[in-house]
Amino acid sequence: MVSRPERRPPGRALPVFPWDTLAEARSRAAAHPDGLVDLTVGTPVDPVAPVIREALAVDAAEPGYPTTVGTPALRQAAVGALARRYGVTGLTTDAVLPAIGTKELIAGLPSQLGLGPGHTVVVPEVAYPTYEVGALLTGATVVRADSLTQLGPSSPTLLYLNSPSNPSGKVLGVDHLRKVVGWARDRGVIVASDECYLGLVWEGEAPSILDPRVCDGDHTGLLALHSLSKTSNLASYRAGFVAGDPALVAELLAVRKHSGLMMPLPVQSAMAVALTDDTHEDEQRERYRARRARLRPAVEAAGFRIDHSEAGLYLWATRDERCRDTVDWFAERGVLVAPGEFYGPAGARHVRIALTATDATVDEAVRRLA
Numbered sequence: 001m002v003s004r005p006e007r008r009p010p011g012r013a014l015p016v017f018p019w020d021t022l023a024e025a026r027s028r029a030a031a032h033p034d035g036l037v038d039l040t041v042g043t044p045v046d047p048v049a050p051v052i053r054e055a056l057a058v059d060a061a062e063p064g065y066p067t068t069v070g071t072p073a074l075r076q077a078a079v080g081a082l083a084r085r086y087g088v089t090g091l092t093t094d095a096v097l098p099a100i101g102t103k104e105l106i107a108g109l110p111s112q113l114g115l116g117p118g119h120t121v122v123v124p125e126v127a128y129p130t131y132e133v134g135a136l137l138t139g140a141t142v143v144r145a146d147s148l149t150q151l152g153p154s155s156p157t158l159l160y161l162n163s164p165s166n167p168s169g170k171v172l173g174v175d176h177l178r179k180v181v182g183w184a185r186d187r188g189v190i191v192a193s194d195e196c197y198l199g200l201v202w203e204g205e206a207p208s209i210l211d212p213r214v215c216d217g218d219h220t221g222l223l224a225l226h227s228l229s230k231t232s233n234l235a236s237y238r239a240g241f242v243a244g245d246p247a248l249v250a251e252l253l254a255v256r257k258h259s260g261l262m263m264p265l266p267v268q269s270a271m272a273v274a275l276t277d278d279t280h281e282d283e284q285r286e287r288y289r290a291r292r293a294r295l296r297p298a299v300e301a302a303g304f305r306i307d308h309s310e311a312g313l314y315l316w317a318t319r320d321e322r323c324r325d326t327v328d329w330f331a332e333r334g335v336l337v338a339p340g341e342f343y344g345p346a347g348a349r350h351v352r353i354a355l356t357a358t359d360a361t362v363d364e365a366v367r368r369l370a
């Protein structure tokens, strides 16, 4: 028999799925006489706005294949939303591309941009785990760094930013982003800025990487990744998009067309409406603001310090102890929170507390922390 190379299932290169390690704390919290209050996963709980559901239903009878590039209405709506909501100038419709949820885009981005073994991807010190997953799937090397000085003379191919951050809620200001863009331009590094929480800011402001104060209106080498999961409660629809450098977007489009990464047409129509209507987005932001205003003081009164968390959907809390000890402390009260170490070694003394719970659940959490 002719020999052949060994098969290498890419899943073997991936880290252990960390949520499995929470099983014990979960069952302890669930044993609470009043039941489990789960503040781990940031999944939306409020219903999808009627205006979006109606748009989905209108195209539910459409039998044909949708396009990968997205309908003109969707692309125009994405350009309009970035301009109106975040002051992004100079974008054209050929510089935006829908994604079947931003997670899909992030997991495939390094391979779709042509990275492989020998390339380096920089991710934040505490980070959404899919940045690392996407890099490992294509054989690239992952480096964790929050500052350019940590990188020394090295020249990565792709650098992720995430502002506001999951899990810490940290926001990077105009000056920080400008420095990163200048540094990346000098070295030809692609910057992928995950802006999924840009519409959920509680203190100060959070600029986009495509903000003219950051990039002087030049989008070369820049990609902004956006999701409608949190701002429009569309996690179940799988609705995100990428915007930025038209040349990079065209590269992604070419690969994604051949790979069949088409967003379902009814979702495209729903997303176009969601990006055009700001009312439902404002209402959802205020729901989260009110939940945060109740939960944050309760966590602080229970003896925790909240770091960052000026934006986004989480409280990044610590008592300067091992995060698993904090998880246990919450679990004894029937409350489940996520250990910070899920997001990188730098999170080992924090827990992430999600604001994505119903008003009743938040009230119950506050009662138990008192």
Ligand SMILES: Cc1ncc(COP(=O)(O)O)c(C=O)c1O
Pocket: 042, 100, 101, 102, 103, 104, 106, 128, 162, 165, 166, 194, 196, 226, 227, 228, 229, 235, 239, 240
């Ligand atoms: C930082 C960050 N990026 C991307 C995503 C993925 O969002 P989507 O639901 O669009 O896949 C999430 C979801 O939690 C996230 O927290």
